[in-house]
Amino acid sequence: MNGTDRPDTVIARPGEPEFAAATAVFNLAAPVYPAAAVTVRTVEQVRTALRRAQRRQLWVRVHSTGHAASSARPMDDSLLIRTEPAAPVRVDPRTRTARIPAGTPWGAVVEAAAEHGLAAAHGSSPTVGAVGYLLRGGISFYGRRTGLAVNSVRAIELVTPDLELRRVDATADPELFWALRGGGGGFGVVTAVEIGLFPADRVITGAAFWPAVHGPELLSRWLRWTRDAPSAATTALRVMNLPSVPGIPPELTGGPVLCLAGVVLSPTADDLAGAEAQAAELLGPLRAVADPVLDTWCTTAPSAVLRTHMDPVDPVPVAGDHLLLSELGEQGAEVFLQVLGEGSGSPLVNAELRQLGGAIAVPDPAGGALSHLDAAFAFTAGGIAVDPVATAAIQSHCAKVRSALAPWDTGRTAPTLVERLDQPQRHLSPEAVGRLDRIRRRVDPFGRLRHDVPPGASTRY
Numbered sequence: 001m002n003g004t005d006r007p008d009t010v011i012a013r014p015g016e017p018e019f020a021a022a023t024a025v026f027n028l029a030a031p032v033y034p035a036a037a038v039t040v041r042t043v044e045q046v047r048t049a050l051r052r053a054q055r056r057q058l059w060v061r062v063h064s065t066g067h068a069a070s071s072a073r074p075m076d077d078s079l080l081i082r083t084e085p086a087a088p089v090r091v092d093p094r095t096r097t098a099r100i101p102a103g104t105p106w107g108a109v110v111e112a113a114a115e116h117g118l119a120a121a122h123g124s125s126p127t128v129g130a131v132g133y134l135l136r137g138g139i140s141f142y143g144r145r146t147g148l149a150v151n152s153v154r155a156i157e158l159v160t161p162d163l164e165l166r167r168v169d170a171t172a173d174p175e176l177f178w179a180l181r182g183g184g185g186g187f188g189v190v191t192a193v194e195i196g197l198f199p200a201d202r203v204i205t206g207a208a209f210w211p212a213v214h215g216p217e218l219l220s221r222w223l224r225w226t227r228d229a230p231s232a233a234t235t236a237l238r239v240m241n242l243p244s245v246p247g248i249p250p251e252l253t254g255g256p257v258l259c260l261a262g263v264v265l266s267p268t269a270d271d272l273a274g275a276e277a278q279a280a281e282l283l284g285p286l287r288a289v290a291d292p293v294l295d296t297w298c299t300t301a302p303s304a305v306l307r308t309h310m311d312p313v314d315p316v317p318v319a320g321d322h323l324l325l326s327e328l329g330e331q332g333a334e335v336f337l338q339v340l341g342e343g344s345g346s347p348l349v350n351a352e353l354r355q356l357g358g359a360i361a362v363p364d365p366a367g368g369a370l371s372h373l374d375a376a377f378a379f380t381a382g383g384i385a386v387d388p389v390a391t392a393a394i395q396s397h398c399a400k401v402r403s404a405l406a407p408w409d410t411g412r413t414a415p416t417l418v419e420r421l422d423q424p425q426r427h428l429s430p431e432a433v434g435r436l437d438r439i440r441r442r443v444d445p446f447g448r449l450r451h452d453v454p455p456g457a458s459t460r461y
Contacts, residue, residue: 009048011038011079022082025066026127029317029385034061034075041086041103046159046189050448053079059451060161062189064103064129068136070318071418071425073451081189083131091116096197097154102131102190110303119200119302121149123416124309131193136415137182137370137427139378141205141263141305142198144234144358150181151364151371152195160188161448169194170366179439181368182415182427184457186440186449202272204264204279205308206297212239212256212342214290219333221285222260226376227327230278231358235262236309238352239340243384251293256342260286261308262355272299319391320348320382321398322417324356324375325408332408339397339404340381347383347393351401354378369432375410380417415454425456433459 012018013036022037035058038049053060059078063069085101089109092098093116100109107126113119121140123133135156138149146152155169156177166188168177180187210218222237229235238259242252264282266275276299283297328336338344340351356375364371381401383394402409411426418425428436437460444450450461 009038009040009045009052011036011049011052023080024315025063025069026315027067027070027318028315029319029391030070030072032063032066032069032072032075032080034078034080037080037082039082039084040189041084043159043165043191046081046191047163049079049081050159050161050163050189053448060189060449061452062185062449064132065105065127067125067128068132068416071421071423071454073421073454075451078451083189083191088112091118091197093118097194098197099192099194100130101192102129104130106130106133107306110306113197114301114303117199117201118197120195120197121146121152122306123149124306125311125313126306127311127313131190133416134193134195135180135182135185135190137373138416139354139356139360139373139414141234141308142265143360144229144355145231145265146198147359147362147364148370148372151367152197153181153193153368154196155194156180156190157192158188158190161444161446165191175439176443178368179436182370183368183432183436183439184415184428184454186453186458187443188449199267200265200302201268202266202275202299203302203305204266204275204297204299205262205305206295207259207261207308207310208283208286208292208295208297209240209252209257209259210290210292212258215239215258215337215341216333217289218258218260218286219337220330221289223328223333225282225285226355226357229282229355229357230264232266232275233262233264233278233282234355234358235260235282236352236354238350239337239346239348240350241346241348243349249294256346257293258341261310263305263308317385318382318419319385319394319398320380320419321402321423322381322413322419323379323402323405324373324410324412324414325353325377325379325405326410327376328408332405335404339401345397347390347397348381349383351381352379354380369436370415370427373412373414373427375412378414378417379405380419382419418454421455425454428457433457
């Protein structure tokens with residue numbers, strides 16, 4: 001490492017074009033306002049950015065795509081470092097691993113792995129940054145088979161506040177490796193991760209939609225299926241109020257619809273018949289309730305999983321909420337539909353029960369600070385926060401839903417799903433938080449990245 005600043009590392013102030021590019025976020029309802037910002041693509045640029053933050057006595061914050069902006073602490077006295085990839089994803093088919101530069105979106109990872117008949121425990125959107133998703137846990141449509149996505153991380157490269165480039169894994173600084181995997185950040189600027197991949201020959205995936213009038217029977221049958229569901233299948237049941245805009249089929253607008261989306265994995269060609277039978281066991285009873293108004297479930301290539309959840313690809317203003325729930329039972333199902341189904345007056349575009357269990361619930365003996373989630377469902381909800389009136393209506397209804405579902409609220413959360421800074425963020429035990437604080441004191445003794453640590457991941461800040 002040399003001791004000079006890189007001239008191509010532009011530290012930008014508000015009003016400058018480089019500032020706007022570095023501070024761009026996916027959630028338009030959660031803009032960020034740091035004192036300065038910079039986009040980095042190399043290790044030397046990261047070092048320069050950290051050095052200048054120290055000289056200017058600024059805290060350091062890090063993001064890539066800005067999908068988690070709504071749950072971040074204020075940045076007014078910070079330098080925001082935006083990571084963008086300087087190199088492509090590199091896949092080693094022999095070891096079934098992939099090296100992912102920081103800032104790489106999941107779409108690029110899925111494409112690179114698919115060339116070798118492999119897949120990653122990726123997110124539901126092609127635009128989400130892979131590194132942030134991985135290190136904050138990650139609940140994949142493959143999750144009930146693979147576990148939390150963070151458990152697939154094999155090594156992490158980062159620049160710590162002392163400007164050293166470190167590569168940590170199970171043998172090289174295993175304590176820091178443990179902390180980085182789900183510990184909440186605040187250890188340095190991650191520049192790349194290496195993850196494990198798995199065989200994926202075909203998938204049965206898609207989404208089926210019914211008028212919400214069929215909600216009680218559909219939800220009841222789906223909940224019964226989830227209790228003994230095969231680990232190859234991961235699904236999500238959603239109540240959706242979709243707007244009439246280009247790209248959304250008209251039969252899905254004009255009123256709430258119930259959607260069942262998911263994936264059944266066939267790792268090899270020999271597994272396909274069994275996977276298709278499992279999908280039929282799921283979908284048959286639901287289709288028997290009523291014909292879906294739209295049904296895209298089919299056997300296809302694994303790359304299609306990125307379209308299963310139909311996440312928007314362009315930035316949107318969103319407000320919402322998140323809970324981890326225990327088994328709902330008949331009473332819980334009834335309450336869920338009372339506050340979110342037909343006649344509820346919900347302003348939420350999406351209210352979802354994401355199926356957990358399977359490998360997601362199993363602690364990984366070699367895992368990090370977060371290696372499993374002990375809950376039956378992850379509840380997420382969101383609406384389009386186009387103005388203060390719409391935002392207030394969304395937040396008010398989310399509070400109503402949170403109160404109604406309180407008997408089934410586990411009190412825990414999944415870091416990648418938390419919507420707001422003031423919402424509960426509880427995914428770590430007190431013992432884990434204490435251990436994380438000790439590790440942060442070692443690698444960041446002056447607390448330069450202290451404000452990058454979310455509530456609940458530290459007792460120091």
